[in-house]
Amino acid sequence: MEELVESILDYVRADYTDYAIMINGEWGSGKTYFWNNKVRNKIESMTLNRKVIYNNIYVSIWNIKPRRNQ
Numbered sequence: 001m002e003e004l005v006e007s008i009l010d011y012v013r014a015d016y017t018d019y020a021i022m023i024n025g026e027w028g029s030g031k032t033y034f035w036n037n038k039v040r041n042k043i044e045s046m047t048l049n050r051k052v053i054y055n056n057i058y059v060s061i062w063n064i065k066p067r068r069n070q
Contacts, residue, residue, distance in 0.1 A: 005038050012043055012054065027062075 011017055023031045035058065043054050 001034075001038065005042065008039055009042060009046075012046070032060075 008021060011021070023035060025031050040056055040058075043056055044052065046052070046054050
C-alpha cells in the first residue's frame with residue numbers, strides 16, 4: 001500500500017502535474033478511507049519555503065445519472 005501512496009505523491013510532486021487523481025473501486029472497498037487516512041494529509045503537508053503548496057478537493061460522483069435529452 002505504501003508503494004501506491006508514494007506513487008501518488010510522486011505524481012503530485014512532478015512539475016507537469018495538471019490532472020486529477022481518480023480512485024476507482026467497488027462500493028465499500030475503502031476508497032474514501034484510503035484517501036482520508038493514507039494520502040490527503042501527506043499532500044496537504046507538502047511545503048515549499050514553509051508554505052503549504054497543495055490543497056485537495058474531494059469530489060464524489062456516486063449516484064450521478066446521465067442527463068436525458070429533452
